[in-house]
Amino acid sequence: EVLRNMLYAGSPALDDLGYVVMDEVHYLADRFRGAVWEEVILQLPEHVRLVGLSATVSNAEEFGDWLVTVRGDTTVVVDEHRPVPLWQHMMVGNRMFDLFAGENTAGELTVHPTLLRHTRELGAQISGWNRGRGRGPGRGVRFRPPSRVAVLERLDRDGLLPAITFVFSRAGCDAAVSQCVRAGLRLTRDDEISEIRGIIEKHTRDLPHADLAVLGYWEWREALERGIAAHHAGLLPAFKETVEELFQRGLVRAVFATETLALGINMPARTVVLEKLVKFNGESHAELTPGEYTQLTGRAGRRGIDVEGHAVVIWQPGVDPEQVAGLASTRTYPLRSSFRPGYNMAVNLVGR
Numbered sequence: 001e002v003l004r005n006m007l008y009a010g011s012p013a014l015d016d017l018g019y020v021v022m023d024e025v026h027y028l029a030d031r032f033r034g035a036v037w038e039e040v041i042l043q044l045p046e047h048v049r050l051v052g053l054s055a056t057v058s059n060a061e062e063f064g065d066w067l068v069t070v071r072g073d074t075t076v077v078v079d080e081h082r083p084v085p086l087w088q089h090m091m092v093g094n095r096m097f098d099l100f101a102g103e104n105t106a107g108e109l110t111v112h113p114t115l116l117r118h119t120r121e122l123g124a125q126i127s128g129w130n131r132g133r134g135r136g137p138g139r140g141v142r143f144r145p146p147s148r149v150a151v152l153e154r155l156d157r158d159g160l161l162p163a164i165t166f167v168f169s170r171a172g173c174d175a176a177v178s179q180c181v182r183a184g185l186r187l188t189r190d191d192e193i194s195e196i197r198g199i200i201e202k203h204t205r206d207l208p209h210a211d212l213a214v215l216g217y218w219e220w221r222e223a224l225e226r227g228i229a230a231h232h233a234g235l236l237p238a239f240k241e242t243v244e245e246l247f248q249r250g251l252v253r254a255v256f257a258t259e260t261l262a263l264g265i266n267m268p269a270r271t272v273v274l275e276k277l278v279k280f281n282g283e284s285h286a287e288l289t290p291g292e293y294t295q296l297t298g299r300a301g302r303r304g305i306d307v308e309g310h311a312v313v314i315w316q317p318g319v320d321p322e323q324v325a326g327l328a329s330t331r332t333y334p335l336r337s338s339f340r341p342g343y344n345m346a347v348n349l350v351g352r
Contacts, residue, residue, distance in 0.1 A: 004036050007043045008348045017048050025052035026291065026335050034338035039345065042070055055298055056291040056333040063335050084301030085308045088328045090115055092122065092315040094146055096154065099313075099325055111325045119321055126317050145275075145316050148176050149183045152254050155271055156187060160310055162253040163271040166296055168279040169258065173230035176256040177223050187227030187253040196225055196251050203242040215239075224252060231257040231267070259296060271310040272300040277319065277327070290330035297328070 006014055020040070028037035044050065050071055057063055064076035088099035097115040104110050126143045146154075148165070155163050167173050188196070200221055212218065220239060223229060229243040229252045246252040247267050255267070259279065274296065277288050288296075301309020313324050 001033075001036055004039050004043070007040065008352065010352075014045075017045070019049045019051065020044060021051045021053070023053050024295075026054045026057050026333070029336050029338050031338050035340055035342075035345075038337065038339045041067070044071075046072070054335075056294050057335045058331065058333045059335055082301075083303050084306055086297065086301055087308055087310050088297075088325075089310060089312045090119075090315050090321060090324065091146060091151065091154070091312055092119060093143075094150065094154070096158070096312070099321065099328060109325065109329045111321050115321050119315060119319075123317060143317060145314055147179070147183075148256075149180055149185050151273060151312075151314065152180065152185060152187070155273075155312075156253075160271040160312075161187065162247065162250060162255070162269045163273055164255045164257055164267065164269045164299055165273040165275060166259060167256050167275060170230075170232040170234045173232050173256040173258060177228055177230045178219070180228050180254070181219070181223050181226060185226060185228065188225065188251065192227075192251055193225055195249075196246060197221075199245055199249075199251070200224060200242055203238045203245070207238060227251065227253040229255050231255050233258065233260050259292070268299055268302040269309075270300065270302065270306050271312060272297050273312045273314065275314050276316075277313065277324070288327060290327050291333040293327040294330075294333070 003020070022037065022040075025037070028034040028041075041050065050067070052063075052067075060076050060078055064074050067074040090097050090099055092115070095118070097118070098112050099115065100109045101112040102110060122143065151165070152161070152163070155161050165176070167176060204217070207215070207217070215236060220229075224242070224246060229246070231240065231243050231247075235243070243252060243255065244267055247255055247269075255269075274288075274293075277293075278285050279288065279292075280286075297311035300311050311328070313319070315321075
């Protein structure tokens with residue numbers, strides 16, 4: 001949006017612009033903001049070189065052909081090798097299962113039969129409990145998904161931290177951190193506390209002391225010293241930068257984040273946890289697309305550090321492992337334009 005506005009305003013700061021890098025360029029398919037990306041592509045001066053990056057554009061050649069028509073000579077580079085292998089899991093109660101058992105004779109990934117059998121039996125028992133409510137004791141069981149504390153403790157025991165848990169709600173991220181602190185969870189060693197405090201001080205020394213209580217500074221700091229943090233667009237920039245540096249240094253080992261973390265921020269983890277497969281898209285609650293699932297879980301596996309990354313989906317009643325397998329195994333992510341000229345765009349074009 002900033003670059004688009006500078007282009008329409010004829011900003012002299014762009015006179016010597018040589019390159020524009022569009023990380024996560026598939027975002028131009030976004031219904032609400034994607035058209036801005038196309039405006040930038042169309043309006044950039046001819047001499048500016050454009051670089052687009054994405055892990056989820058399967059019709060890259062088609063997209064490249066369009067870029068040729070609007071930008072001129074374009075080269076499409078496709079690399080299908082993932083440097084760090086990604087393993088998919090589902091956590092059912094306090095048990096962790098592999099999502100896939102391997103490939104069948106057709107070369108297709110198959111869902112692990114133990115996981116299928118366990119979730120179907122558990123689903124039937126839960127249905128029996130629900131039918132029994134209000135009419136005497138049911139014959140099934142009542143199911144509660146594992147608490148966030150239990151999930152992190154399990155990942156810690158298995159050596160799968162640091163982890164990013166996607167929550168899809170700013171308030172939910174903050175509540176998750178508070179929940180872990182209240183439970184007494186600590187993921188840091190005593191010898192790391194002074195280093196954490198030093199980084200906090202570096203980023204927050206200019207904040208007025210009188211404002212710290214209002215900003216929730218002390219609660220935020222206590223969570224960081226325990227190795228736990230939230231990351232979302234509602235954070236104070238100084239807080240967000242602190243969390244990012246601590247996570248990159250391995251001093252924060254559990255981050256609860258909204259999906260904005262998956263866009264252009266260098267915060268890879270060993271493990272990514274998805275609590276739900278549904279998120280609010282601005283109009284309604286919709287299921288994650290394969291492209292969104294791949295973008296989120298793509299944070300798992302740190303190049304040069306981890307030999308493998310891990311994605312963990314928390315099972316809840318109604319979640320079908322085969323549906324999750326479909327999200328995880330799909331490799332087709334067609335990019336579709338969301339370009340819709342509107343009054344604002346027309347006025348800006350006429351103004352130029």
